[in-house]
Amino acid sequence: xxxxxxSGAEVRKSGASVKVSCKASGYSFTSYAxxxxxxxxxxxxxxxxxxxxxxxxxxxxxxxxxxxxLTGDTSASTAYMELSSLRSxxxxxxxxxxDGAVFGAAGSFDFWGQGTLVTVSS
Amino acid sequence: EIVxxxxxxxxxxSPGERATLSCRASQSxxxxxxxxxxxxxxxxxxxxxxxxxxxxxxxxxxFSGSGSGTDFTLTISRLxxxxxxxxxxxxxxxxxxxxxxxxxxxxx
Numbered sequence: 001x002x003x004x005x006x007s008g009a010e011v012r013k014s015g016a017s018v019k020v021s022c023k024a025s026g027y028s029f030t031s032y033a034x035x036x037x038x039x040x041x042x043x044x045x046x047x048x049x050x051x052x053x054x055x056x057x058x059x060x061x062x063x064x065x066x067x068x069x070l071t072g073d074t075s076a077s078t079a080y081m082e083l084s085s086l087r088s089x090x091x092x093x094x095x096x097x098x099d100g101a102v103f104g105a106a107g108s109f110d111f112w113g114q115g116t117l118v119t120v121s122s
Numbered sequence: 123e124i125v126x127x128x129x130x131x132x133x134x135x136s137p138g139e140r141a142t143l144s145c146r147a148s149q150s151x152x153x154x155x156x157x158x159x160x161x162x163x164x165x166x167x168x169x170x171x172x173x174x175x176x177x178x179x180x181x182x183x184x185f186s187g188s189g190s191g192t193d194f195t196l197t198i199s200r201l202x203x204x205x206x207x208x209x210x211x212x213x214x215x216x217x218x219x220x221x222x223x224x225x226x227x228x229x230x
Contacts, residue, residue, distance in 0.1 A: 035219070045167065045210060047219040061218050095166055106215050108157035110178065112166035 002026040004096050004113035011119045017084040020116045022096035029077040030054040033099040035109060036070060036081045040092040048094075051079060052103060086120045093117050124149055124213050128222035134230040141198040143225045145211035150191045155215035158187055158196045161208045161224075170209075171196060203229075 007021040022034065036048040049060035051070040058070045069082045079096060093115040101107025125148040135141055145156070154174035159167035169178040171187035174194055184199040198205055206229050211222040 044223045045212070045221040047221070059217065097167075100169070100172065106153075106155050108155075108169055108172040108178075108212065108214050109159075109167070110169050110172075112168075115166050 002098065002111045004098060004111055006094075006096060006113040006116045009117040009119070011121065012086050014087055014120055014122045016086050016120075017082060018086060018118050019080055019082040020094050020096075020118070022079045022081070022113050024077045024079070024098070027098070029072075030074055031102055032107075033103065034070075034072070034079045035097045035099060036068075037095045037097055037109070038092040039095070039115075040089070043092075046092075048081070050099070053079060054103075083118075086118075088120050088122060091118065091120045123218055124151065124216050124220050126211050126213060126220055126222035128209075128211060128225050130225060131223075132226045132228060134228050135201055136230045137201050137203055139201050141196075141201055141205070141227055143196040143198075143209055143227070145189075145194045145196070145222050147192045147194070147213060151194075151213045152215055154190050155213060156187075156189070156194050157212045157214060158185075159210045159212060160205075161210065163207075167210065198227075201227075 003025045005023045010018050030053050033050045035050045051058045053072040072079045095115050096113040097109035098111040099107040100110035127146045129144045156174045158171040161167045175187045186197045188195050209225045
């Protein structure tokens with residue numbers, strides 16, 4: 001069965017960086033895009049970007065461009081999201097989510113990680 | 123960017139009743155690439171509907187989606203106690219992918 005298991009909660013100071021991992025199993029890791037979505041307290045879900053694990057190609061939300069970096073390790077079937085220059089507004093639960101369609105088609109997010117709470121304190 | 127607006131913000135109903143949730147897009151969602159997710163407190167979202175009207179694997183048939191263009195609806199025919207949660211619509215054809223602000227379905 002498909003599973004996405006994320007790393008544990010993190011606490012950072014303003015200006016620092018954080019890196020969250022997402023380990024995939026139960027499907028071909030290199031055949032589907034992996035998206036990152038965050039949810040600040042009481043806010044709607046916000047798409048951050050996606051990565052093609054097969055070749056490392058990425059696409060980022062314009063609002064986070066320059067601060068977010070998505071990478072992948074095919075040997076470990078693991079994706080990573082690094083967010084830099086953290087500010088209080090970045091306090092949120094961060095999710096990885098598998099695209100439901102193979103590359104070349106648009107897919108909804110059919111499986112999600114359990115979420116990682118990142119807290120940014122000043 | 124496609125802005126998705128959901129209504130109502132909160133829907134208060136009793137088990138056994140029918141729920142109708144709305145999602146309106148600021149521009150047409152081509153190909154009806156519109157999904158619905160259910161989220162319970164402290165949990166990740168769960169895919170219910172994709173392609174505006176196709177049920178995801180394992181989703182009960184009391185959940186149905188309809189609509190096209192800019193107006194979409196999620197209907198829950200007979201509410202079960204486990205259906206009381208938050209619901210989000212999501213368009214996945216345009217970049218950036220966007221979500222609605224959510225509808226809270228609560229027990230009356």
